[in-house]
Amino acid sequence: MVSGGNASSLPLVGGKPEPTIKELSSPGRRASKFPKLDVPEVKINHESLKKERARLPEVSEHDLVMHYSRLAHRNFAVDLGFYPLGSCTMKYNPRFADSIASDTRFANMHPSMPEEFTQGCLKVYYEIGNYLCEITGMDDASFQPPAGASGELTGLLIIKKYLEVNNLNHKTEIIVPDSAHGTNPASARMAGFTVVEVETDSRGMVNIEKLKEIVNDNTAGLMLTNPNTGGLFEEEILTISQIIHNAGGLLYYDGANLNAIVGASRPGDMGFDIVHSNLHKTFATPHGGGGPGSGPVAVKSFLREFLPGPIAENKDRKYNWYHPENSIGRMHGYHGNFLVTLRALVYMKLLGKEGLDKLGAYAVLNARYLSSKVSKIIPLAYDEPCMHEFVASVKDLKKSHKIKAYDVGKALLDKGFHSPTIYFPLIVEEALMFEPTETQSKETLDDLAENLKLIVDDLQKDDTVLEDYPKNLPVGRPNELIPAKYLTVNWGDFELLEITE
Amino acid sequence: MFVPHSELDLKKMFDELKINSLDDLFTHIPDALLLENGLDLPESLSELESIDYFDDIAVRNKSDLVCFAGGGHYDVYLPQTVKSLTMRPEFMTSYTPYQAEISQGILQVLFEFQSLVCDLTDMELANASLYDGATSIAEAISVAINKTKRDGVVISSGLNPNSKKVINTLIDRNKFNLNYVELENYLFPSNFEFNESQAAFVVSYPHYEGSCQDLTTLVERAKEKGLVTICYVDPSMLGVLVTPGQMGFDIIVAEGQSLGSPLSFGGPTVGWFATKKEFARLVPGRLIGESRDKDGNKSYVMTLRAREQDIRREKASSNICTNQTLNAIGSAIHLSWLGPEGMYEMGYHAIQKANYMRKQLIKNGYVIPNDDSSLREFLLEVKTDAAEVINKMGDKGFLAGILYDEKHILVAVTEKRKKIEIDHYIESIMEVDNG
Numbered sequence: 001m002v003s004g005g006n007a008s009s010l011p012l013v014g015g016k017p018e019p020t021i022k023e024l025s026s027p028g029r030r031a032s033k034f035p036k037l038d039v040p041e042v043k044i045n046h047e048s049l050k051k052e053r054a055r056l057p058e059v060s061e062h063d064l065v066m067h068y069s070r071l072a073h074r075n076f077a078v079d080l081g082f083y084p085l086g087s088c089t090m091k092y093n094p095r096f097a098d099s100i101a102s103d104t105r106f107a108n109m110h111p112s113m114p115e116e117f118t119q120g121c122l123k124v125y126y127e128i129g130n131y132l133c134e135i136t137g138m139d140d141a142s143f144q145p146p147a148g149a150s151g152e153l154t155g156l157l158i159i160k161k162y163l164e165v166n167n168l169n170h171k172t173e174i175i176v177p178d179s180a181h182g183t184n185p186a187s188a189r190m191a192g193f194t195v196v197e198v199e200t201d202s203r204g205m206v207n208i209e210k211l212k213e214i215v216n217d218n219t220a221g222l223m224l225t226n227p228n229t230g231g232l233f234e235e236e237i238l239t240i241s242q243i244i245h246n247a248g249g250l251l252y253y254d255g256a257n258l259n260a261i262v263g264a265s266r267p268g269d270m271g272f273d274i275v276h277s278n279l280h281k282t283f284a285t286p287h288g289g290g291g292p293g294s295g296p297v298a299v300k301s302f303l304r305e306f307l308p309g310p311i312a313e314n315k316d317r318k319y320n321w322y323h324p325e326n327s328i329g330r331m332h333g334y335h336g337n338f339l340v341t342l343r344a345l346v347y348m349k350l351l352g353k354e355g356l357d358k359l360g361a362y363a364v365l366n367a368r369y370l371s372s373k374v375s376k377i378i379p380l381a382y383d384e385p386c387m388h389e390f391v392a393s394v395k396d397l398k399k400s401h402k403i404k405a406y407d408v409g410k411a412l413l414d415k416g417f418h419s420p421t422i423y424f425p426l427i428v429e430e431a432l433m434f435e436p437t438e439t440q441s442k443e444t445l446d447d448l449a450e451n452l453k454l455i456v457d458d459l460q461k462d463d464t465v466l467e468d469y470p471k472n473l474p475v476g477r478p479n480e481l482i483p484a485k486y487l488t489v490n491w492g493d494f495e496l497l498e499i500t501e
Numbered sequence: 502m503f504v505p506h507s508e509l510d511l512k513k514m515f516d517e518l519k520i521n522s523l524d525d526l527f528t529h530i531p532d533a534l535l536l537e538n539g540l541d542l543p544e545s546l547s548e549l550e551s552i553d554y555f556d557d558i559a560v561r562n563k564s565d566l567v568c569f570a571g572g573g574h575y576d577v578y579l580p581q582t583v584k585s586l587t588m589r590p591e592f593m594t595s596y597t598p599y600q601a602e603i604s605q606g607i608l609q610v611l612f613e614f615q616s617l618v619c620d621l622t623d624m625e626l627a628n629a630s631l632y633d634g635a636t637s638i639a640e641a642i643s644v645a646i647n648k649t650k651r652d653g654v655v656i657s658s659g660l661n662p663n664s665k666k667v668i669n670t671l672i673d674r675n676k677f678n679l680n681y682v683e684l685e686n687y688l689f690p691s692n693f694e695f696n697e698s699q700a701a702f703v704v705s706y707p708h709y710e711g712s713c714q715d716l717t718t719l720v721e722r723a724k725e726k727g728l729v730t731i732c733y734v735d736p737s738m739l740g741v742l743v744t745p746g747q748m749g750f751d752i753i754v755a756e757g758q759s760l761g762s763p764l765s766f767g768g769p770t771v772g773w774f775a776t777k778k779e780f781a782r783l784v785p786g787r788l789i790g791e792s793r794d795k796d797g798n799k800s801y802v803m804t805l806r807a808r809e810q811d812i813r814r815e816k817a818s819s820n821i822c823t824n825q826t827l828n829a830i831g832s833a834i835h836l837s838w839l840g841p842e843g844m845y846e847m848g849y850h851a852i853q854k855a856n857y858m859r860k861q862l863i864k865n866g867y868v869i870p871n872d873d874s875s876l877r878e879f880l881l882e883v884k885t886d887a888a889e890v891i892n893k894m895g896d897k898g899f900l901a902g903i904l905y906d907e908k909h910i911l912v913a914v915t916e917k918r919k920k921i922e923i924d925h926y927i928e929s930i931m932e933v934d935n936g
Contacts, residue, residue, distance in 0.1 A: 017799040018605075021613050021837045031582070032843030037850055038920040039857035046852075046876060048706075048713040050743045053841035055620040064837050065582060068610065072591040075598075075606030079590035088596055092503050096548050098588065104763075105559035110570045111767025112903040113563070114888070117895055120562035121766050134540055146632040146768060147823040149810070157670065186810035186820035192673055195815045233530055264527055265534045280823065284503075287596040288827030289607040290787065291630070292769030295823075308670070329670030333573070333635030333663045333756065334767025349554060352545025355502040357536075361523040362504045368526060369514045385529055409600065419600050424811070441505040442514060467795075473602045476794035483790020483804035487778050489626050491616040494791040494799075 018070055021057045022491050031061035074474055075289075076418050082444050084370075086389045086421035086433025087181070087229065089259045089281030094350060097285065097343040106342055111334035115320050121338060122319035125312035128345040129296075135356065136258070136275045137268020138298035143341050144308040144331040148256060149183040151276030151295030152223070155252045156191035157328040158274055158299065158306040159221050165306075165326060168248065171220040175244075177206055179229045179425040181256060193220060200427055204230040204382035206240055215243055221250040225257045226270065227387035229425040231367065231433070233260075241271025250274065250303075255295075258282045259437070260364055260388035263357035273300050283344035294340040310335070362438035363388040366445060370436050373449035377456055378408075381428045389435035391428050398430050403459045403466065405430040408452075410469040410477065411459065415451040502545065566900040567922050571878050571913025572709065573634050573661050574767060575759040577737055577847060578917050580838050583761055587831045597787070597823075601802045608801035611826065612789045614833035615775075621739050621836065621844075622753045623746020624775035629787040630829040631772030631821065634756025635664040638703060638733055639671035640774065640785045640819055641752045645701035645729035647783050647818070652677050653699040655723075659684045659708030660733065687712035687871040687880075689719060695726040705733045706745060710911065711878030712871045713742070720749040736760055736773060737915075738877065740844030741852065752776045761831025771828035782808060785819030850916035851877040858914055858923045865927055870909075878913040880905060883934050893933035899926055 059067075076083070083090035101107065109121055129141045145151040156174065163171050174193040176184045178200055185195045198214055201207040205228065222244045226234045234240065244251050253267040255277035261267075262282060267275045279285050280293035287293070299307060308331045310321035351359065364387050371380060371390040381391040397403040409419030409432070421433040436445055459466060470476065488494040506514070515521060527535060546554060568576035587593070591606055598604030598611075611629045618627035631637045642654055656668065658681045665681070672679060677700075682693060687710050695702065702723040707713035720730045731752045732745035737759035745753040758770035776784060782805065790804030810817040839847060855877045859869050868882040869875070881902065883890045887910050894901035902910040914923070 018609060020609070020616070021833075022616065030840045030842050031838045032580070032840060032846075034578070034843070034846045034850060034916060035919075037853055039854050039923070041853055042856060044852055044856055046713065046874075047715045048742050048876070050741065050747075054740050054844045056617065056839065056841045056844055057837050058840045058842075059837055061582060061838070064834070065586065068586045068834055069589070071606040071609050072586075072589040073606065074609070075591040075595055076600070076603035077591045078594035083596075085596060085599075090596060093594055094503065096551065098593075100551070100555050102584075102588075103555070103559055105562050105564040107763040107765055108564060108576075109562055109766040110568055110576065110764050110900060111574055112570050112572055113566075113900060114891060114895075114904070116892065117563035117566070117900070118766070120558045120560070120564075123558050123561060131542060134542055146636070146825075147821070149820040149822045150632065150636075153671075153820060181822075182809070182811035182814045182817065183820050183822050185815035186813075186817040189815040189817075190671075190820050192676075235529060235531065237534070238531065263539055264536060265530055266536065269534055269536075278823075286593040286827075287823075288825075289592050289595045289611075289830065290597040290826035291824040292827060293823040330635070330663060330666040331670060332768065333633045333661065333667060337768040338766040340769055346551060346555065348542075349546050349551055350548070351502050353540055353542040354545050356542060357539035358504075358523065361526055362506070364526045365506075365511075365514060365518075365523060368518055372517055385526075410602070413600060413603050418603065421599075439503045439505065442510045470602050475602055475605060475798045475800040476796060478601050478792040478794050478800035478802040480792065480802055480804070482792045483802060484806075487626065487781055487805075488791045489612075489615060489781075489788055489804065490619050491613070491791075 018074065020491050021059060021067055024059050024063050024067055025057035027058055029058045029060050031059060031064050081416055081418065082440055082448055083418040084420050084434045084436050084448065085418055086435040087256060087424065089435060089437055091284055091437035092439035093284050093286040094347060097346040100346050101339045101343050107339060119319050122312040124342050124345055126314050126319055128341055129312065131348045132277060132296060133298055135262055136277065136298050137266030138275055139301040140304045140307060141296050141298035142307040142309065142311050143294065143296045143336040145276065145295040145297055146332050146337045147291060147293040148276060148278045148295040149187060150331055151297050152183055152187035152254065153190055154297045154308055154331050155274040155276055156187055156193060158303055159250050160191055161306045161326060161328050162250065162303060163220060171218055171248065173218045174220055175214060175222040177224065177228065179427050180223060181229065181254065184223045184254060203384055204232045205234050205236065208236055208239060211240065211243055215247045217247065219247045219249040221252055223252045223254055225254040227257050227260045230382055230391050231386040231389040232382060232384050233387055237270045256281065257388065260360050262359040264360040273303060279340055279344040284347045285340045285343040292337045292340050294337040294344065359438065366436040366438055366440060370434060370445045370449065373445065374434065374452060377449065377453045381431065389433060392432045393428050393430050394432065395429040401460050405432050407459065407466045407469060408432060408455060411455040413470040414472045417448055417451065563895055566895060567898060568900045569902050569912050569914065569926065570900050572903045572911060573756040574764050575737055575913060575915050576764060576917055577759050577915045579763055582838055583831055583835045586834050587827055592827060592830055598803060601800065605801060607826065608789050610830050610833055612791060612801050614829045615789060617833055617836045618773055618775050621736065622734065622775050623744040624753055625778045626781055627773065627775035628784050629789055630825045631774050631786055632825060633768065633770050633772045634733065634754065635667035637754035637772030637774050638664055639668050641731045641754045642668065642672055642701050642703060644752065644780060644783045645731065646677065648729055648780065649700040649727060651698055651700035654679050655695065655699050655702045656681050657689050657704040658682060659689065659710055660705045661709050684708060687874055688714045691719065695723045695728055697726050699726065699728050701731055702728045703731045707735060707876060707878065710871055710880055711876065712874035713876050714874065717748045738848045741848035757828065757832050761835040762828045769825055769828055771825040771832060781805060783818055784808065786821050786824055847916045851914055854918055854923065855879065855914035861927050865931060878911065881910045881912050882908055883910060885934050890930065890934045894929060897929040897933065899929060901930065
């Protein structure tokens with residue numbers, strides 16, 4: 001079949017390796033050119049100046065452009081095909097937002113300028129703060145955190161400071177579901193808390209009875225995504241919120257899955273006190289091959305005084321920075337990832353009320369539709385209606401045919417699709433987590449399901465060739481042990497290894 | 502918007518799910534939690550309307566000032582090749598290279614980035630980026646604390662003041678003793694005594710104030726007492742400066758904006774982190790390694806993953822997940838574009854022009870308190886209120902520098918500044934700063 005999201009026509013050509021930029025270097029070549037020095041040249045003596053040149057490649061501009069363009073060719077992307085990577089919300093990133101973020105009147109602003117010079121940047125922060133608070137049901141937001149994990153740490157430091165100020169220092173335990181993202185426990189530990197895991201029940205939701213057993217006077221708070229990492233809406237969220245609040249703890253919302261509920265429901269109304277959002281997921285800013293993101297934190301008014309600053313406010317028709325009085329301090333050297341924030345505001349403006357009201361619904365529609373198709377091929381982990389993503393499990397196929405989630409993911413690459421997230425959440429054996437997002441068409445969803453069926457049928461016919469997948473890409477599965485054992489992390493390391501071996 | 506479904510598509514999808522409307526998707530959510538009338542937000546704008554909307558915001562910025570501000574973020578020339586190549590959709594719209602076989606592009610550029618950073622700083626192992634310079638220092642201090650199990654940290658006061666604030670947020674001051682050492686005559690005291698309760702020695706090179714000194718002996722003495730030595734370096738000056746590796750540092754961190762990213766109002770930029778291989782298992786963030794597939798083809802893959810949060814959870818070396826890959830790609834391309842000669846000229850022109858500017862200022866009666874130790878950045882002592890001077894210089898078309906204190910402005914000169922701009926700057930400041 002034909003679909004807009006199938007990238008099997010990709011020119012990921014050729015079996016030859018791309019040399020490194022260093023291998024392309026030839027003495028005396030250069031791409032850069034600077035104006036002639038226009039001040040009188042004098043001899044400068046300083047103990048920190050060196051005589052030799054830096055060790056850098058010497059390449060022509062055309063060689064450089066060809067090299068990095070060819071490397072771009074060797075990479076899958078949202079702009080090339082369907083990228084159903086669960087938990088990462090790989091939706092279409094509107095081109096238009098790039099043009100605004102490239103405008104030199106934003107991109108060339110120095111971060112240390114006085115407020116009077118940067119009224120435009122401050123207005124961007126002020127406006128998006130209002131949007132984000134309305135969308136999440138919170139009262140005030142800080143855009144200091146440059147990514148989701150930083151937002152989580154911010155939220156936990158806010159909890160810590162709140163407890164300190166209220167003389168509740170004995171509250172040292174943060175409860176995290178066993179299905180949570182790894183960043184949750186890592187951030188809690190960095191903030192100095194002890195991590196206590198709460199089990200997931202057979203329906204795939206927080207086990208309320210177990211939660212009641214764990215919660216005690218030392219409970220500082222609970223970190224939760226809703227929908228959770230199984231893609232399920234925590235239907236007992238109001239009960240959970242009550243349990244935590246009754247124990248004097250705070251509720252933290254991990255915004256990784258916010259895309260599912262935008263316009264339908266709000267964390268603030270569910271009882272959450274602190275929310276971080278991933279602008280690069282929910283609000284469509286490009287993921288950049290791994291970053292940059294932006295992880296603003298929004299809070300209920302009683303926590304406003306603890307937010308990291310500075311925060312933009314509007315007084316007497318002028319924008320200025322304010323520093324919350326009991327702030328946890330800075331999370332970023334300047335103002336967080338401004339150009340990412342700006343792109344997210346552009347997206348919010350383009351969608352407006354009409355688009356944002358229906359955003360979550362369309363994301364859920366696509367996931368529910370795809371899950372219906374996939375469930376006929378691979379069993380789903382939970383027999384519950386999914387939200388924006390869902391988890392399937394090949395644990396039975398592993399028993400009968402040695403087929404692992406890993407193999408299914410690799411085989412999908414050959415068919416022109418990115419793999420879903422595999423082996424997450426950790427509590428589901430042989431998990432495949434699909435998040436289609438709202439921007440893929442019905443044909444693309446059908447096409448993925450059709451190819452998944454072909455793969456599972458093929459693999460069942462001949463399970464001896466599993467490790468051959470992928471077969472159609474420039475490289476097969478890299479040996480993961482070599483770099484881990486020999487630390488081949490720098491050019492020359494591998495060649496050195498070959499000589500020594 | 503950006504949702505592809507026609508009415509016909511919707512009907513087919515609803516049929517598959519045996520529902521009648523979008524609302525039916527949420528019947529399992531408690532009614533009390535469903536928004537009745539949606540969000541209280543303005544209507545959507547078309548692209549055309551958005552152009553006007555954002556134009557109205559952009560004009561509120563004083564964006565046409567000639568920039569003499571630095572402090573870690575420098576107005577260097579960013580070549581079009583860097584801008585164009587980092588806008589390649591394959592780089593921009595992909596994510597973390599979890600699936601190595603279809604991510605060789607990102608993996609190889611990041612591997613080249615790591616290698617270029619190592620070559621430039623004389624280190625052995627660099628990660629694939631952290632958020633920015635400030636957070637990178639805090640991550641480096643955490644590595645030192647984990648390595649030494651000690652609780653004292655010696656930090657030079659000659660650091661970007663915002664970086665100090667970030668360190669104070671991220672390093673728990675109830676557990677660790679942060680000892681900020683004042684500079685003497687704008688240099689780190691060469692007779693400073695380290696001791697065995699200290700985990701790390703953190704110093705900026707050059708200092709925030711622009712002064713620069715050979716730190717070799719201090720590094721040696723800190724290492725004798727078992728401290729991990731951390732250098733926060735201005736990477737755009739490494740075409741002319743002795744490298745941190747040559748001075749013996751264990752870890753270098755940097756604000757990488759000046760290599761590959763526009764000023765961006767401070768973000769997104771990129772934090773660099775490089776070290777010796779003996780620290781490999783304590784390194785925060787992603788690391789790319791070179792390997793081979795079963796047919797012997799060169800291939801790259803994320804490595805030492807057991808340090809990371811998605812595997813190690815609360816025992817991870819850091820909580821970082823999303824990083825600043827696209828900016829790291831910018832750094833790699835910019836460094837390749839510069840080459841050894843370009844890197845040298847960028848630094849050499851900057852210090853020649855800064856030197857010219859200092860001499861002209863002094864000739865016109867100004868005091869530069871760190872004239873003899875500074876290179877491309879220096880303190881300018883003004884006669885009236887420094888904040889006022891910066892404001893009035895804005896009306897003259899200049900970003901005069903960064904407010905340092907009531908009497909001083911921190912002035913940075915890049916290779917991009919012209920003699921005529923420097924001359925006009927001096928004429929203008931003499932007009933506005935007459936108390």
